[in-house]
Amino acid sequence: MTTNIDNTNTSRRNFLRILGWGSFFTTLGVSSVGFIRFLYPNVLFEKPSTFTVGSLDEFKLDKTANYQVYENWKAEHSVWIVREKNRIYAVQAKCTHLGCTPNYFAEEGIFKCPCHGSRFRFNGENLAGPAPRPLDRLAIYIGNDGQIIVDKSRGYTFKEFNKKGAYAEV
Ligand code: FES
Known part of the structure; x- marks a missing residue:
């Protein structure tokens, strides 16, 4: 027991x-x-806001052309790089009407928005449709090593297009 x-x-x-x-x-x-x-x-780790698009040699202008639009960064960064004789700038691929992504038609030198038909010149200036203003631009500058850098964290509306940063002199 x-x-x-x-x-x-x-x-x-x-x-x-x-x-x-x-x-x-x-x-x-x-x-x-x-x-x-x-x-x-x-x-929260985010992608860096800046990216390099290459050196000026990669943005040649034909002797007969006044401008050239480069589409290489549209898919990844929603931006076109436009080279003119004395400047280079980054046009944001976002319609200023409701934010759709326009397409570039090189033979006409025009961006066309597929949503409501806005049209923009190669430099982003609005030509037709409901878009209230030109396409915005992103900050661009040439680094000390000669590489062209775009900064997506800084945008410019058309009133600021002549500010340094809205374009880089070449
Ligand atoms: S979003 Fe481009 S025209 Fe409406």
């Missing part, structure tokens, strides 16, 4: 011991996860 009571007490003691250690390690685990999260804060 005494042996049965001893066995019951021992089992209960073991159970409580296991329960105690289990609780301890669970608490320790949860605290560790919290501590590790504290060491690695929630940071």
Whole structure:
């Protein structure tokens, strides 16, 4: 009889011991996860706002042409690079009506918006349709190494097109 009571007490003691250690390690685990999260804060990593489009040699102008539109960065960065005789600038590929992406028609030198029919000259000036103003431009500059850099974090509306940064002299 005494042996049965001893066995019951021992089992209960073991159970409580296991329960105690289990609780301890669970608490320790949860605290560790919290501590590790504290060491690695929630940071949103975004793409850099600047990108390089190349050197001036890559934006040649035919002797007979007054301008050339380069479409290489439209898909990835929504921007056209336009080279004129004395300047280069970045036209944002976003219609100023409701934000659709226009298409460039090289033979006409015109951007056409597929949504509501706005049209823009090669330099972004609005010609027809509901777009209320020319296409915006993005900051552009030539780095010390001669590479042309576009900064998508700074935009220019047509009133600022003559500001330094809205174009780069070449
Ligand atoms: S969004 Fe381009 S014309 Fe409406």
